[in-house]
Amino acid sequence: MRKYLALFKNEWMKLSHRALLIVGIVALLVVPPLVAVSMRSSVTYTDNSGSVSQTPDQSQLQELAQVHLDELAEQQSWYDPAASDVYTQLEYKANELAQTALQSLMDSRLDLAARPYIQDLLDQQARLQAALTLAQNSQAQGFSESDQLSLLNEMGGSEVAAEQTLTQLGQVLTDGSFEAYRDYLLETSGSVVSGADYQAALAEAWAMVPTEDQQAAWLYDSSAYTTLRSLTEQYAAAEVSMARGYDVLNGTEQPLRAQERQSFQDLLLELRYELKNPAASVTELAQAANNSDSVAKQLNLIILCIGILIAAGSFVSQEMETGSIKSLIISPTRRYKIYLAKLGALLLISLALAVFSWLVRLISLRIVFGPLSGLTQVIAHNGSLHVWNYWQYTALDAGLGYLTLAVIVFFALAVSTVTRRTAVAVGLTLGSYFGLMVTESVLANFGWKEAFRFLPLMNLDFSTRLLSDASRLMTLKQFGSTPQVNISVGFSALYVLILAGLLLWMGLDSFCRRDI
Amino acid sequence: MSEDILKLNHLTKQFGRRKAVDDLTLSVRSGEIFGFLGPNGAGKTTTIKMVMGFLFEDTGHIEIGGYDLRHQYGKAMAQVGGIVENPEMYGQFSGRQNLEMYARLHGLKDRRRIDEVVRLVGMDKRINEKVKRYSLGMKQRVGLAQALVHRPRLLILDEPTNGLDPDGIHQLRDLLKNLAHQEGVAVMVSSHQLAEMQMMCDRVGIINQGRLLDVRLVGQAAAGEAGGAAGIRPYRIELLPPEAARGQAVPTAQEALAALPEGWRNLVHIAKGQALEAELDPQQLQELLGMLLAAGIPLSQVLYSSRSLEDLYFSVTGGGQALA
Numbered sequence: 001m002r003k004y005l006a007l008f009k010n011e012w013m014k015l016s017h018r019a020l021l022i023v024g025i026v027a028l029l030v031v032p033p034l035v036a037v038s039m040r041s042s043v044t045y046t047d048n049s050g051s052v053s054q055t056p057d058q059s060q061l062q063e064l065a066q067v068h069l070d071e072l073a074e075q076q077s078w079y080d081p082a083a084s085d086v087y088t089q090l091e092y093k094a095n096e097l098a099q100t101a102l103q104s105l106m107d108s109r110l111d112l113a114a115r116p117y118i119q120d121l122l123d124q125q126a127r128l129q130a131a132l133t134l135a136q137n138s139q140a141q142g143f144s145e146s147d148q149l150s151l152l153n154e155m156g157g158s159e160v161a162a163e164q165t166l167t168q169l170g171q172v173l174t175d176g177s178f179e180a181y182r183d184y185l186l187e188t189s190g191s192v193v194s195g196a197d198y199q200a201a202l203a204e205a206w207a208m209v210p211t212e213d214q215q216a217a218w219l220y221d222s223s224a225y226t227t228l229r230s231l232t233e234q235y236a237a238a239e240v241s242m243a244r245g246y247d248v249l250n251g252t253e254q255p256l257r258a259q260e261r262q263s264f265q266d267l268l269l270e271l272r273y274e275l276k277n278p279a280a281s282v283t284e285l286a287q288a289a290n291n292s293d294s295v296a297k298q299l300n301l302i303i304l305c306i307g308i309l310i311a312a313g314s315f316v317s318q319e320m321e322t323g324s325i326k327s328l329i330i331s332p333t334r335r336y337k338i339y340l341a342k343l344g345a346l347l348l349i350s351l352a353l354a355v356f357s358w359l360v361r362l363i364s365l366r367i368v369f370g371p372l373s374g375l376t377q378v379i380a381h382n383g384s385l386h387v388w389n390y391w392q393y394t395a396l397d398a399g400l401g402y403l404t405l406a407v408i409v410f411f412a413l414a415v416s417t418v419t420r421r422t423a424v425a426v427g428l429t430l431g432s433y434f435g436l437m438v439t440e441s442v443l444a445n446f447g448w449k450e451a452f453r454f455l456p457l458m459n460l461d462f463s464t465r466l467l468s469d470a471s472r473l474m475t476l477k478q479f480g481s482t483p484q485v486n487i488s489v490g491f492s493a494l495y496v497l498i499l500a501g502l503l504l505w506m507g508l509d510s511f512c513r514r515d516i
Numbered sequence: 517m518s519e520d521i522l523k524l525n526h527l528t529k530q531f532g533r534r535k536a537v538d539d540l541t542l543s544v545r546s547g548e549i550f551g552f553l554g555p556n557g558a559g560k561t562t563t564i565k566m567v568m569g570f571l572f573e574d575t576g577h578i579e580i581g582g583y584d585l586r587h588q589y590g591k592a593m594a595q596v597g598g599i600v601e602n603p604e605m606y607g608q609f610s611g612r613q614n615l616e617m618y619a620r621l622h623g624l625k626d627r628r629r630i631d632e633v634v635r636l637v638g639m640d641k642r643i644n645e646k647v648k649r650y651s652l653g654m655k656q657r658v659g660l661a662q663a664l665v666h667r668p669r670l671l672i673l674d675e676p677t678n679g680l681d682p683d684g685i686h687q688l689r690d691l692l693k694n695l696a697h698q699e700g701v702a703v704m705v706s707s708h709q710l711a712e713m714q715m716m717c718d719r720v721g722i723i724n725q726g727r728l729l730d731v732r733l734v735g736q737a738a739a740g741e742a743g744g745a746a747g748i749r750p751y752r753i754e755l756l757p758p759e760a761a762r763g764q765a766v767p768t769a770q771e772a773l774a775a776l777p778e779g780w781r782n783l784v785h786i787a788k789g790q791a792l793e794a795e796l797d798p799q800q801l802q803e804l805l806g807m808l809l810a811a812g813i814p815l816s817q818v819l820y821s822s823r824s825l826e827d828l829y830f831s832v833t834g835g836g837q838a839l840a
Contacts (some may be wrong), residue, residue, distance in 0.1 A: 006620040013617065017608045127611075305545030327662065331571050331621035332594040516570040 003333060007341035014309065015349050024307035024353065031083045031303065032296035034359045036368035039292035043284050044222075055115065055292065056220055064114035064220055065106045086147035090154065098126035112176045116222035123179065124170045126412070128162050131155045134212055148150035178219060182206050185229070193237060193248055201236035208272055208275040223284035228275075232281070235271040238264050262382065269380035286374030289365055293394070295373075296364070300357040301401050304350070308405050312346050312412035313426040325516060335512040341506070343413055350405040362391055403496070407434045408433070410500045414507035521546050521670045521702035523565065527576035529562055529726075536562040539576070544702045546669065549692055551717035551734070552706040552839040553829055559726040560706045563733035564600055564674050568706075575757035581669050594622065598672030598704075603659025607648030611639060611658040614647060622666040628759055631730055633661040638687065643785060649785055653680030660688070663840070664695075671695065671703045677712060689716050714825040722832045730832045749820060754791045767813050780804065 013022065044067050055063065076095040079088050101122045112118045131154040134141065136150050155162035165188075172184045189202045209228065219225075219300040239247040242264050246253050256264070274281060316339075319325040326339050365372055375390035411432070416425040529537040543824045544550040565571040567578055568676065569585065578585040578751040581595035592831050605614040615630050634643045637657040661672060671692075677685045680689050693716070695701040707713050712721060713810040714734055721731045756766050765773070769786045776784060784804065796804065801818075808815060 002623065006623070009619045010620060013609070013613075014606065147803075322607075323602065324606050326568075326570065326600060326604055327618055328621070330596065330598065330600075331591065331618065332590040332592075333621055334589055513572075515572060516565075 004337060006489070007333060007337060008344055011345035012192040013063040013342045015345055018311065020307060020311055024303060025356070026301045028300055028353065028357045029300045029360055033368065033508050035296045035299065036292045036364045039288045039295070039369055043288045047505060058110065060116040061110045065102065065110060067098060068119045069102050069106070072102070074379050084205060086134065086150055088144055088149070090134060093130035094127040095098065096121050098379065099127050101126055109176065110344045115219050116225040117178065117181045118176065119175065120174060121169055125166060125173070128155060128166050132162050135159065165197065177273060179211065193240060195240065197243055198236050199241035202232055204239070205235035205271070205275055221284050224282040227282040227287070231271055231275055235275060238267050238271065265383060266380035269314070269383070269385050270378050273378050273385060281374050283374060285369060288370070289369040291363055293361055296361050297401070300361065301404070303351055304357060304405055305408055305433060306430065307353070308346070308350050309412050309429045312409050313416045315342055315346065316416040316453050317420050317422040317425045320516065321422060327371035327515060334509055337400040339417070339508050339511045343409065344408045346413060347406060350409055351402055354398050354402040354405060358394060362394060396475045407496060407500060410503040414503040417507045417510045457496055465476065519583055520544070522704065523569070524608040525564070525576050525579070527563065527566065527578065528574045529566060529571060531573050535726045535770060537566070540723070540726070542564070542721050542731065543730055544670065544704050546702045547696055547700045549696045549703040549716055551705060551713040551720035552723065553710070553713065553720050555833060560723055560817060561601065561674060562673055564704070564706060565721070565769050567672060568596060568598055570599055570600065587716070596668045596672065597663035597666060597668030597670070598674070599656070599659045599663055599676060600672070602675045602678070603655045603662070605647045605655065605658065605662070607646065610646055611643040611650070612725035614658065616663055618662050619665050633664050636691065637663065639700045653681060653684055656680055657684070668782050669701060671701050673703070674706045675708070676705060677709060681694055683737055685712065692716060708761045710825045718800065720825065723830060724833045728830070732828060750793065751793045752787060752791050752793050752819040753805070754789070754816045754819065756816045757790055760816065761814070772808060772811070775813060775830055780807070780836045796839045
């Protein structure tokens with residue numbers, strides 16, 4: 001054991017004295033804050049307290065409304081006003097009307113004009129008005145029958161229907177409250193999924209959402225508003241799916257299997273929690289923080305993978321090339337111990353870097369986006385609800401990312417030992433890594449037969465699969481699920497273990513049995 | 517009584533079709549400096565690499581300090597220190613860090629031993645500099661310190677004088693002699709510098725085409741052993757050269773040999789440059805000189821003659837031939 005420790009200490013020293021490590025640490029240190037600052041700068045509504053008392057002041061309201069007005073103006077510039085086709089004319093006209101309406105509202109009721117759901121209603125209203133105007137002038141414009149049908153479709157089937165909707169919209173806009181908007185959504189829900197049961201489920205979902213008086217986040221936060229709508233629709237679809245016995249959410253008509261029923265029940269549990277506590281997690285700020293961490297995680301993982309590939313890919317070959325391996329061989333130490341010490345040092349430094357990367361990510365998020373309470377992860381599994389702090393979730397995430405690094409270490413060290421040439425080893429390992437990334441995306445939608453053919457490629461990066469399915473792992477109950485279509489986690493884990501064993505054997509055999 | 521620290525028994529190593537080492541058997545004793553000589557590609561470094569664990573032997577076996585290298589690797593290698601080809605170290609670390617890393621592998625924790633070997637090789641002023649800034653000679657010195665740090669019983673040095681200045685070579689020679697003769701270390705040195713080897717070694721083994729051709733005592737050891745055994749030493753008796761005879765006729769070496777009695781003609785032979793050579797004890801030398809003078813053969817000088825290592829090397833390896 002003492003010998004192992006001595007060897008390990010030496011190998012650790014060699015790794016820690018490499019310039020590559022400094023470059024890697026700097027990259028891991030710089031990327032997350034840069035990404036966070038960049039993402040943070042694009043957030044327009046920054047209050048995530050969810051409190052009514054946090055209603056923006058006049059200048060903020062002006063800015064929130066102006067952002068949408070600018071978006072409309074930019075979109076309008078995409079269309080040619082002189083174009084003769086009905087689609088372009090409709091988009092141009094609708095945009096023009098929406099801008100006028102928003103500008104008018106900004107002048108009269110700025111507080112309403114700044115709310116995204118009001119902006120959405122104004123857009124809908126402008127589109128209907130544009131369709132009506134074009135339909136009334138279709139003769140003069142010389143629209144074909146097909147164009148006229150398109151306009152009718154836009155109007156909801158007829159001019160009368162369009163007029164009715166416009167009246168409804170006018171009433172909601174006059175009222176301006178979020179509750180009025182919610183009622184309008186419930187009334188028009190038939191256009192999403194038909195049926196009274198869907199409407200009832202949607203009402204149930206909205207009833208769970210705190211009222212405007214309780215939480216104001218979604219009044220001015222476009223992301224919160226969009227997410228909330230999506231959550232209620234998901235909830236209603238899941239309820240209806242359970243009741244009807246088939247998957248309404250994904251539009252399939254196959255009867256639900258027991259496992260799928262369980263999944264829907266778990267989804268409903270999660271949605272109930274999120275609908276009742278939406279303020280922090282649905283805000284634009286929380287979404288930006290989430291996206292920022294996701295991007296930082298991917299970038300850091302790439303930095304780590306490339307760094308470890310180069311370090312491990314040259315760890316034996318460089319010693320062979322420079323001849324420094326001789327001082328190791330001449331010591332009273334069996335060769336396999338030397339190899340295992342190198343492997344151990346690489347695995348430990350990978351772990352240290354993975355932990356470092358994780359800490360930098362969390363600290364960057366905390367500093368740039370504030371408290372991470374909005375990033376709480378809600379996971380329902382087999383009927384029980386688990387609420388994870390973000391640091392816990394990302395710790396698991398980092399742990400799984402480490403599995404990728406560990407496989408890379410086994411692979412690159414074996415290649416380095418077999419080839420004994422740094423340029424060849426590093427070229428091969430980097431080539432394989434980037435090749436895998438490309439192949440992964442190409443094969444992502446293949447069936448199990450195709451996937452099986454490319455199993456070695458798919459599974460080398462299996463921890464990415466685990467990451468996407470981290471919720472199941474968190475409960476550690478359902479390990480037999482399928483993160484990758486048709487390939488279970490258990491099978492993938494077994495495969496990676498066998499693969500690591502083979503790579504270890506390959507490296508050891510080459511290191512211990514070949515002349516130096 | 518000196519014991520065999522290194523024993524090579526019927527060692528064979530083949531690279532493809534070429535036999536780099538062919539049935540080589542030799543031993544290196546404690547307290548001696550053994551020179552390993554041979555032309556390029558003779559198999560010296562291959563043999564040394566097998567002893568140091570870099571190459572695996574095809575047949576035969578290696579014993580170091582009584583331990584079989586294959587089956588008791590740790591114990592066997594704990595007895596060995598050395599440098600093969602060039603002293604390779606980690607350039608990013610200082611000389612001291614390199615020594616510490618190596619000492620750690622031998623379970624050594626005593627820093628005083630590191631200071632001791634650093635002083636021994638004369639690197640105490642620059643041992644804390646990074647190795648990548650060292651000259652070849654400095655690397656040789658630190659390499660030697662590394663080889664000695666764990667007090668090996670067998671020291672193997674491949675071309676140890678490479679890159680050393682004359683002062684360094686002199687110090688190395690003294691150091692190795694001290695290690696061997698005072699501390700009983702078995703030293704095996706491989707080198708092409710025959711004159712240096714003659715001054716340094718007690719015994720040499722000459723290898724060519726993988727086969728060990730000859731093992732001889734050299735230098736003082738050869739003289740001491742020969743003198744100690746029977747008092748027989750080689751002598752060169754130079755006759756008066758014609759140019760020094762001031763016009764008088766002087767006998768040639770053939771005539772001088774012919775003047776000797778029948779039995780002496782087998783002991784004495786003619787050498788280049790108007791001289792006779794013979795391996796004699798002091799009594800025989802007196803008799804021979806008396807006979808020559810009695811026969812009226814003028815002598816210019818009598819020399820104690822030793823065949824140089826170079827002569828031996830070329831005669832054994834068939835040297836002087838073109839490198840083919």
